[in-house]
Amino acid sequence: MAKIDIRDANVSYYLRKRGDSTKSLKRGAVGAHILVGHRYLEIAALRGITLSLKDGDRVGLIGMNGSGKSTLLKLCAGALAAQSGTVDIEGRVSPQFALGSGLRASLTGRQNAELKCLYMGVQQSAISRHVEDVKELSGLGGYFELPIHSYSAGMRSRFVMSLLRLVRGEILIMDEWINAADPTLSLAVSGLQTQLIKKAKILLLASHSRRVLEEWVETLIWLDEGKIKAQGKVENVHFEYQAWMNMRKAANSAEKLE
Amino acid sequence: MHIWKSIRPHLSDLVRFFHISYIEATSQHRGTYLGVLWIPLSSLIFSAMLALVFRHSHVMPLGDFFLYVLTGYIFWGFIAASITGSTDVIQSRFEFAVHNNLSLPGLFGKLLIDRLFHYFLNLALLVALILLMSPSKIGPEIALFLPFLLLIAATSMGTAYLVNLVTIFYPDAKTLFSVGVRFMFFVSPVFWSVAETTSKTRAVLVQYNPVAYYLSLPRQVFGIEPIKPLAWFIAVIVSITVCIVACLAYHRSQGFVRNVK
Numbered sequence: 001m002a003k004i005d006i007r008d009a010n011v012s013y014y015l016r017k018r019g020d021s022t023k024s025l026k027r028g029a030v031g032a033h034i035l036v037g038h039r040y041l042e043i044a045a046l047r048g049i050t051l052s053l054k055d056g057d058r059v060g061l062i063g064m065n066g067s068g069k070s071t072l073l074k075l076c077a078g079a080l081a082a083q084s085g086t087v088d089i090e091g092r093v094s095p096q097f098a099l100g101s102g103l104r105a106s107l108t109g110r111q112n113a114e115l116k117c118l119y120m121g122v123q124q125s126a127i128s129r130h131v132e133d134v135k136e137l138s139g140l141g142g143y144f145e146l147p148i149h150s151y152s153a154g155m156r157s158r159f160v161m162s163l164l165r166l167v168r169g170e171i172l173i174m175d176e177w178i179n180a181a182d183p184t185l186s187l188a189v190s191g192l193q194t195q196l197i198k199k200a201k202i203l204l205l206a207s208h209s210r211r212v213l214e215e216w217v218e219t220l221i222w223l224d225e226g227k228i229k230a231q232g233k234v235e236n237v238h239f240e241y242q243a244w245m246n247m248r249k250a251a252n253s254a255e256k257l258e
Numbered sequence: 259m260h261i262w263k264s265i266r267p268h269l270s271d272l273v274r275f276f277h278i279s280y281i282e283a284t285s286q287h288r289g290t291y292l293g294v295l296w297i298p299l300s301s302l303i304f305s306a307m308l309a310l311v312f313r314h315s316h317v318m319p320l321g322d323f324f325l326y327v328l329t330g331y332i333f334w335g336f337i338a339a340s341i342t343g344s345t346d347v348i349q350s351r352f353e354f355a356v357h358n359n360l361s362l363p364g365l366f367g368k369l370l371i372d373r374l375f376h377y378f379l380n381l382a383l384l385v386a387l388i389l390l391m392s393p394s395k396i397g398p399e400i401a402l403f404l405p406f407l408l409l410i411a412a413t414s415m416g417t418a419y420l421v422n423l424v425t426i427f428y429p430d431a432k433t434l435f436s437v438g439v440r441f442m443f444f445v446s447p448v449f450w451s452v453a454e455t456t457s458k459t460r461a462v463l464v465q466y467n468p469v470a471y472y473l474s475l476p477r478q479v480f481g482i483e484p485i486k487p488l489a490w491f492i493a494v495i496v497s498i499t500v501c502i503v504a505c506l507a508y509h510r511s512q513g514f515v516r517n518v519k
Contacts, residue, residue: 014518016429040518079356081513092359101357104285111281118278119358147288 002091002170002201004053004076009085011046011068011075011226033225045071047226049085053202060217060234061206062241068226069206073097073173076204091201094169100160109144109151109159110135113166120166130166137188138162164192172200177212210238275368279375297376298383305331308449318451321391326482328387330448332380333476336410337469338439339373344418345425345432348515362512370415388480395481402479410472413497416504423507426515446470452483468496 017039035042046068053059061069074080075087077095102119103112113134117127135144138158140151148156177193197203197216207213213220213234220237222230230237280294287293308331309324318326347369348362355365388395425432446469450460464470471492477483478490 012517014514016518074356077356078361079353079516081516083513083517095356097353097357099357101354104282106288107281107285111285115278115281116358118274118281119360121274121359124274124277 002055003089004051004171004202004204005086005088006049006051006075006082007086009046009049009075009082009087010044011049011071011080011082013043013045013071013080014040015043017041045226046075046082049075049226049228051221051228053204055201057219058197058203058217059205060213060220061204061223062208062213062220062238063223063229064245067223069223070097070175071226072223073175073204073206076171077173089171091170092168093171093173094167094196094200095173096164096167097173097175099163099167100156103148103160105149106147108147109138109140112148112159113163116163116166120168122166133165134159134162137165137192161189164189164196167196168199170201172196172203172205174203174205174207176207177205177209177216213238272371275371276375278368279372282372283375294379297379301328301332301335301380302383312449314451314453318453322482323451325384325388325391325395325480326451326477327449328384329477329480329482330473332377332384333410333473334443334446334448335380336373336377336414337472338443339376340414340417341421341435341439343369343373344421345435347418347422348426349518352516362516363508366415366418369418370411373414374411384480397481399479399481399485402475402485406475406479409475409493409497412501413472416497416500419504419508420500423511423515426518442467442469447473468492471496 033044035044049068049072051072061072063069071080073095074097075082076089077093077097078089079095081087102115104115107115110131113131114127117130122130138144138161140155140159143151143155144159148159151159174193203216205213205217217234219231220234221228222237222241230240283294283297287296290296292299305328306324309320309327312327313320313323344366347365351365351369352362355362355368360368385396421435425435445463446467447464452464452470452474471489474483474486474489475493478485
């Protein structure tokens with residue numbers, strides 16, 4: 001059984017103070033509050049978050065840039081800690097913020113795929129099969145046997161996306177749906193993501209795309225300034241969010257005219 | 259059977275991480291003919307040079323002094339890597355760890371295995387040279403290798419976390435650690451013999467420098483120095499202290515350090 005149980009969690013980032021910190025206090029159109037401490041600037045990214053997810057839950061996150069979506073995803077992935085409140089996570093978490101992290105440019109695609117298999121805990125006897133799967137999916141042919149530093153940006157991107165084949169986890173955490181620019185890969189990558197979501201016990205997906213959210217999640221959480229502003233069915237919350245965005249745009253335009 | 263079943267997954271993980279270390283070490287030496295063999299080879303060349311330059315002819319024969327320096331130098335490499343290689347682990351590698359199924363202690367464990375991998379490659383060279391040059395040195399003391407390994411693994415991991423923590427709070431400490439390690443290389447008996455303590459300064463360095471006791475341990479294990487229970491006692495006390503402090507620091511700081519950007 002997998003579960004995510006977050007109770008009244010507050011999460012802050014800390015940045016070392018440099019020079020005149022008072023300039024950092026100016027509020028922008030996006031982003032969380034910045035507090036000036038004795039030695040650090042504290043960015044209050046999440047405040048009073050309570051969230052309970054269990055097997056079968058498919059949850060989406062929506063909100064403006066800096067509203068706390070990525071922070072919430074990272075909290076669930078264990079990359080960040082809560083300064084207060086409790087975070088209880090059961091099940092193997094599979095975060096998908098940076099699939100290519102840890103790749104070695106001097107190693108070949110094959111060696112990097114092997115390395116990824118080892119990190120992912122693939123059994124030694126199954127590694128070669130998984131590596132062949134990645135090779136086939138990437139469509140890199142002979143380039144798969146060459147160091148990654150010899151790849152073009154597009155080839156590197158193909159390779160990184162092909163690593164999706166190795167992802168396994170009960171709790172799938174995605175920051176945006178992964179889209180491949182190349183149509184020949186796009187279909188395969190979408191297929192892989194579909195498989196992953198179907199296999200996952202819990203899905204937590206942050207996206208700005210209404211289409212993606214409607215397709216994959218049942219519940220939508222709207223985050224604003226680090227707080228949960230609304231939570232409910234996708235169509236209702238998205239409608240509310242869109243109306244709020246339109247109102248905000250109108251207010252900003254009026255302010256500029258004045 | 260029950261014990262085997264319970265330790266098997268851990269052994270399997272250990273093998274997996276050594277395999278990772280091998281691939282990553284290979285990537286660092288890619289394009290060279292000798293590949294990872296450069297790790298022991300460079301230790302061999304540097305130790306030979308140190309032994310020739312700093313030879314104490316009146317204390318021990320050149321061959322013995324060379325083995326003495328090599329044993330100390332390769333273990334010094336492990337100590338230095340535990341410190342200088344740990345100054346920005348959380349800041350620069352934690353996100354990578356999260357994407358690769360590693361927790362915070364898991365990340366430090368993975369880096370420990372990387373250090374052990376390098377150390378074992380060097381040890382293989384040392385054992386081969388001892389067997390070639392002076393096989394009689396290998397005696398029952400070799401049984402102390404496992405306790406020695408456990409002791410240095412725990413101390414290295416604890417030290418790595420503490421060093422990282424200090425650099426998070428005081429970034430200038432990174433340079434200080436780097437300078438300090440270089441300084442310690444000269445004031446620890448890596449390439450000068452403990453037996454050569456005619457000068458008062460060296461005697462003080464040997465007596466009050468904990469690194470001197472640690473450097474003595476592998477030399478005792480491989481029969482290069484006689485067994486000295488005091489060195490083991492002091493090393494164990496220092497290791498326990500480091501591990502306790504590191505555990506306390508981890509429990510009190512792990513919630514904060516992950517969020518420092």
